[in-house]
Amino acid sequence: MKTHNNFDEQFEFGGKARTWSLVAIVIGVVAIALGFLTGNVERTFANLLLMAYYTTCVSLAGAFFCAVQYVTQSGWSAAILRVPHAFIRILPIPAIILIVVVVAGLTMTHTITNHEGQEVVAPYLYKIWGAHDVTKEGSEHFDALIAGKSGFLNIGFFLARVVGFLAAYILLSRLFVKYSTNEDELAGMSNYDKSFKLACVFLVIFGFTIPVFAFDVIMSLEAHWFSTMFGWYNFAALWVTGLATMTLIIIYLRSQGYLSWVTQDHLHNLGQLMFGFSVFWTYLWFAQFLLTWYANIPEETAYFYKRWEPEFKPWFWFSIVINFLTPLLVLMARDFKRSTAILKTACIIIICGHWFDYFQMIMPGTVEHYHEWYSAVLWIEVGTFIGFAGMFAFLVLNALTKFKALAPKNHPFLQESLHHHI
Template sequence: MKTHNSIDERFEFAGNAKTISLVAIVIGVIAIAFGFIAGGDHVQRAYSNLLLMSYFFVGVCTAGVFFCAYQYVAQAGWSASFIRIPQAFAKVLPVASVILLLVITAGLLHTHKVIEHGKEEVVPYLYAHWATHGLVIPGSENFDPIIYGKRGFLNIPFFYTVLVLMLGSYSFFGLKMVKFSTDEDTTGGMSNYDKSFKYACIFLVIFGFTFPIFAFGVIMSLEAHWFSTMFGWYNLAAMHVSGLALIALIMIYVQKKGYFTWLHIDHLHSIGKMIFGFSIFWTYVWFAQFFLTWYANMPEESVYFYIRWEPEYKFWFWLNIVMNFLAPLLLLMSRDAKRVTNRMMWTCILLIAGHWLDYYLMVMPGTVKEHRGFGVEEIGIFLGFAGLFTFLVLNALAKFNSLVPKKHPFLQESLHHHI
């Protein structure tokens, strides 16, 4: 059985993939420029879509670090032969983190005038619900007692400190695990694997406690009166499914280009099981959050879903559950379905689009308010970030000296993976 004939090969990032990704980046830049030049509501849509996509970008790159970490902690062997793909995600995470911080900074500093409750107010384009001047100053005409009660964590210094610490720690552990893996290729032995195991354990503890806080800050605080303790896990599930779908898509792409010849249908089957399983987990958290809010009928909680049941959002609200639950349920449930490459490819594309819609529904009702269709900003900025992700990840993959961690202790198990 030919499983590892080209184990020393390097990936070459060239041709159509490179050209198309660069064209997509240019389209994204044009869409951003259009939003700011057009003015009016287009500026708000530009900021909202930039936040959506930069958060999505950070999320899927973090999913790569998360994947590597739990594979090390579980001492899993099946993934060793393609671990370079999520490691490439980890290498891109620092860039994604900087982009997210720049978007948030611009959205907080750039203000505009709006009419709220019959009076004109100056508010930032992002996080106006808690970052508008006067909300936490007793006696101010903008004073908000709910935000005043949350001022200990809904303030700019705390917000930035937490974001920088979390993004910095995720990036640090991701790059460390990549370094240990590449060092392992030259030094051999178990020392680097043991370091990867140790760092992965520490990362998972930090990540498990902090990622919900990250989701609370970046996304949930867009509608700062509302709260849900399940929101962080809901975001984690969406992030993980999206990351797994992208890992599978890149696996399929590079194999079609003649690389990773040692991978076979059993590897795709295994990652397909994970995509299916975590899609069901996402649905569980989605339903639990929705059902408990409906059952409690508390105004400060139910308002979140009320505005998403307005006519302009209601169709997309239900399409979200169809794309992210029914589609993987019907397309990936059987064993054979996970072993059909084209079906897996299209299911992954559908899930990436579905979770973009999922994030869209988290961001837009609290910022843009009224849904006016998918225009230049939505489509163009999505394409721009898709191109940027593709360019950076495939470029990172091309910089590995070998597509396989040649001295990984479980490599042979992965090369002969069979289920």
Template sequence: MAHHNTIEEKFEFGGTAKTWSLVAIVIGVICIAAGFIMGGEHVQTTYSNLLLMSYYFVCVCTCGVFFMAYQYVAQAGWSASVIRVPQAFAKVLPIASVILIIVVTLGLINTHEVVEHGKKEMVPYLYAHWATHGLTDPASENYDPIIAGKAPFLNIPFFFGMLVVLLAAYSYFGWALTKASNDEDSEGGMRNYDKSFKLSCIFLVIFGFTFPIFAFGTIMSLEAHWFSTMFGWYNLAAMHVVGLAIMALTIVLLQKKGHFTWVTENHLHDFGKLIFGFSIFWTYVWFAQFFLTWYANMPEESVYFYKRWEPEYKWWFWLNIVLNFLAPLLLLMSRDAKRLMNRMVLTCIVLIIGHWLDYYLMVMPGTVEEGTMNIGKSIVEELGTFIGFAGLFTFCMLTALSKFSSLVPKKHPFLQESLHHHI
């Protein structure tokens, strides 16, 4: 990687970072293949881990679009000099979207035999709770009146249509905002900034109404008898926190390699405030969802948390709160803590792991046969899939970052405010 000290800097992706990201991808491919080759319950856990990580991948990239949009709508100045990083996230979103759609498709069309209520039946590896044959047919012995009532939403054509349309829309807005920023550098003036403002307003309205639907379909429908109106906002908070953590970590690590030399403790402070604030919001939604379910004590609702209190999950259930609430609370509460580079790196790493665990607890109990799953039991699939997707994201994101003519949008109207940011 080349080292520069001016805002004319163009990032060059190569060297150790490129090598290790490719190694991570290879490790991921080998471990995923091993999960399928080992057969049995390993195939199910491999599909589940692929869904977990492809959803994680999409959420992180979507956060890049979301971050850009609310920065433009707020007319924020502090972020102008680091906006290339979320733009790089947004440029990777189409790749992440295709991978998620492929994983979902394979999980739906491939089936395996399970024993339910003393009888054998063939069910898909993913979304078996609503996609198993006969669940909506009154003449079938598999008929489920609850699933039949949800069939207008939980059916394969609508499900794929929802995924494709929403991911295409999010990808389009990411592309359009990034293009407007590039055009701004070549044309100057306020036209492209004004265009970005309008696009961001439209995106935020669409995103606010549709992201909960995306979370309902992709993750909540894994346990189709259960529902929570707070689940979409819970996922939105998780997506935002982990996306911010990876953005901040990317900027800090690149700065340590000689890039983003204009980034100061004041920029870190703003990232720290957002990470801290939305970690608290995530906790608020998590607790509200949990507490209201516990207090109501209705079997059709409490079954979701009952599963997560089984011995194989209960310890991780409470660790989830420690990592995603207690850790950022203690690490980032004070003003000075948000301005310490090493403290920020530690917090970001904890949250990246913590929200992997959060997604794990959303996915695994609804996909893996009860009593056969525990973190560590299928370490090949879990760790290998995480490493592979981390390598793929790093490779794609840094490649996208290297395509910009400079690491700074040189004609952004608030660039000078960002370069001289002080709080």
């Protein structure tokens, strides 16, 4: 950027970033195709669900970030709002991919052996409640517990909820971008006031529905189990991975000469949020695990017992180490949060760490047993992750080029943000 306050310069997406993101997408497509062609259909569906849910959650974090900043009338973040705005702009794409994966996983079936040794026709995803005749009284496959939940867990209502929630998030969050870009053109407080009111509505809707969204997409994979903490546990993962991804993109933009007005003080704030919500995630992880353990409720302890089987137990403990101890030690010191290199490392650790977190949520209830624990993460997992990461990077950086400026130049708190110091 030519001057410190040159807010009119647009982002240009090209060079190595564009090339490598496209290469990553190709790697992902090849890995997914090979997964289906080599007979690893169930495992490929599980990985598609994992990454579609992950990228949707990270995109949603952009909308939540904007809403929180408007409701709290925060000034420090005004200078970096274009990055979460880009997350909002791309949200429809991972949301549509997630819906396609869920629908395909529910409608495509195969024969499996259930826990009672019976062969049943079941979908590739949500096999416990989506299997044929599990709610039909008198059937040899009848499951009384699932039948009791069938008013909520039935395909029609399930898909209506998933699609309805995502549509509401997309429609509401896109108004944040609309009002902000209108603000650039018209100035004044009118659009900021609209954003404030919108944020209040969005947070109420988001707060009540995001736990149900997590219950539907992830927890219902193991429909015999239930935890009222699971929705907030997922929210904590959504928020901290979104913060890490935003921070990583901001660091990249600064390294390319953009966002020159963003200082170490802004990055420090983002580091504080990542540190704090990594601890919050750990609190929910520990509470969900410990309460289930000492309550000794068989239908709930089965969830964790499965994750203590040999092929998952090392990843179970690795997840808590990488998602709690590592961010705690890396981001605890003030100087560490003000070091771009250390902060970038912390972001990468958190992004990869919460992939393992989602892996632990999805794989044990979706994929048949692996031979060894180290065979649970192989080329399908790595290739799918790379593909979705490349897609996300490409979409976000391309979305940034659509803004006339990388700063909301008529935001009422922009000057406060430019002079932010802690």
